[in-house]
Amino acid sequence: MSDIVVTPLTPPGRGAIAVVEVRGSGAWEVARQGFRPRGQPLPDQPELHRFWLGTFAGDEVILAVTASQRLEIHCHGGRRVVQRVIDQILNTCPHVVIESLQDNPDDGLYPLLHAPTLRTASILLDQWQGALAEELQRIQDAVDTTPHKAASALARLAEFGERVGKHLVEPWQVVIAGPPNAGKSSLVNALVGYQRSVVSAVPGTTRDPVSVCTAFEGWPVELFDTAGLRDASGLEAEGIALARRRLQQADAIVWVTDATSPETVVPDPETVAVVPLPASAWIWVRNKVDRLPASQRHEPTTAIALSAKTGEHLGQLISAIVTRLVPHPPPPGAAVPYTPGLIERISRANKALSENQFSVCRQLLDDARRWDQAYRTTVSGL
Numbered sequence: 001m002s003d004i005v006v007t008p009l010t011p012p013g014r015g016a017i018a019v020v021e022v023r024g025s026g027a028w029e030v031a032r033q034g035f036r037p038r039g040q041p042l043p044d045q046p047e048l049h050r051f052w053l054g055t056f057a058g059d060e061v062i063l064a065v066t067a068s069q070r071l072e073i074h075c076h077g078g079r080r081v082v083q084r085v086i087d088q089i090l091n092t093c094p095h096v097v098i099e100s101l102q103d104n105p106d107d108g109l110y111p112l113l114h115a116p117t118l119r120t121a122s123i124l125l126d127q128w129q130g131a132l133a134e135e136l137q138r139i140q141d142a143v144d145t146t147p148h149k150a151a152s153a154l155a156r157l158a159e160f161g162e163r164v165g166k167h168l169v170e171p172w173q174v175v176i177a178g179p180p181n182a183g184k185s186s187l188v189n190a191l192v193g194y195q196r197s198v199v200s201a202v203p204g205t206t207r208d209p210v211s212v213c214t215a216f217e218g219w220p221v222e223l224f225d226t227a228g229l230r231d232a233s234g235l236e237a238e239g240i241a242l243a244r245r246r247l248q249q250a251d252a253i254v255w256v257t258d259a260t261s262p263e264t265v266v267p268d269p270e271t272v273a274v275v276p277l278p279a280s281a282w283i284w285v286r287n288k289v290d291r292l293p294a295s296q297r298h299e300p301t302t303a304i305a306l307s308a309k310t311g312e313h314l315g316q317l318i319s320a321i322v323t324r325l326v327p328h329p330p331p332p333g334a335a336v337p338y339t340p341g342l343i344e345r346i347s348r349a350n351k352a353l354s355e356n357q358f359s360v361c362r363q364l365l366d367d368a369r370r371w372d373q374a375y376r377t378t379v380s381g382l
């Protein structure tokens, strides 16, 4: 048996099912030696596009013939199961080449392997199908003929990179903050749909920032529940210091107040020492409106009146968060720079064009196109 290449096609430990590809002239022999079919024995020769249920290395798998000299083993997605499948292949044939997927953040394939939501994955697939390549080509042509059109298209592309491209893998950070006992932890739990944070009637319950990943309208978001902000000492003061640090890194802040409390605290950057954040990053929430009479529920303030307990108007908060994070979502099929390297080049090209440095701009766009091309070759090579 010879000439076998084994490639795990799915990123390690991320899916319920993993796919291990075996290709080469000895691939069918690997299947015949290691695979135990549920029913009839495997045929002597592979039959294209057929699949069989059975076991491989002790685990239940599906074996599929995808092309001549190419088959796939679909097994449980756990890392150990995949390793067992590979070990079993190595036991039957020591001259196997194991290929692994490139898995570092600057690699073109990395975002697609790690896309946390369908929406971000579909943006990446648009780029794979050439959305960014075509837009870069159009902009390059326009730099020479209609520079003002090139400038506006490039500015839009750079904005998509900064606003969206940076978060196709890494979630936005949204911090839930406010005075003690306002219902911050309850709100986090309501937003994610399960009891992630401890809730209690005692003010000062949450100490360390507690984070949880979720998605709003298909955009990946990491929510942080924080200690209630007030003058405190000891352990609570340490929790408050951590909360302030979190606030400074936030992409958006939800400031929760208790609508039934006589002293409603309006978000004040001075109070929480969040100097670098623009006012537009704040969303003010008046929680616990279920405890107010109907006439007082929607007093005219800029706050969103809601109830973490009943879920009333939670959707309004989600829409407000999404609008803060992605004010101009890219339409389906739009070009979006999708790796740190591409985002950086396109942002610099945009700056160069705005300063009439045409040759620098052209050079950077050329560079970005080469990068994008290399990425698409990697993906289609799979």
Ligand SMILES: Nc1nc2c(ncn2[C@@H]2O[C@H](COP(=O)(O)OP(=O)(O)OP(=O)(O)O)[C@@H](O)[C@H]2O)c(=O)[nH]1
Binding pocket: 179, 180, 181, 182, 183, 184, 185, 186, 187, 198, 199, 200, 201, 202, 203, 204, 205, 206, 207, 226, 227, 228, 229, 287, 288, 289, 290, 291, 306, 307, 308, 309, 310
């Ligand atoms: N009626 C009502 N009670 C709520 C609501 N949200 C929270 N509570 C109650 O308010 C109390 C405090 O809730 P938490 O979610 O622990 O408040 P917190 O802001 O996280 O408090 P700390 O962590 O101590 O800062 C608990 O008794 C909750 O059950 C709400 O929308 N309606």
Ligand SMILES: [Mg+2]
Binding pocket: 184, 185, 186, 197, 198, 199, 205, 206, 225, 226
């Ligand atoms: Mg809490």
